[in-house]
Amino acid sequence: MNALPLGKKLTIAIDVDGTVADCSQIDFKRVDSNPRELMKAMPIKGALEAVKRLHKKGHTIVFYSSRNYKSNKITEAWLRKYGFPFHHIEMEKFVAHVYIDDRAINGCDWNRVMKEMSKPSLPGKLARKKGMV
């Protein structure tokens, strides 16, 4: 079902690579034979603090990634290593209120993300007010 119940608390989908994880030191050609290669990622500046704030506000935090399904456990291990709070990890895109993704047209600057999250014009907010989801 492509709908979520209305409410003040949001389901926030957060991409991993390039959004919370700086993957510049990862050799992606090696990941299939050695998934631990993914542990070389470092948190992107501002990401951890921002995700903690969103989590503290009571939003549901779901990380998602287009890494292959076998990378699920190592992705979880990386998020836990750096202390990212979350409720779930999905290895594909799913229905959420908001998506934070470095490949979105509007990019991913964590300062800007947090400003946008507090605006009444947050994408989806107006639609939800009108009863659409």
Ligand SMILES: [Mg+2]
């Ligand atoms: Mg990405």
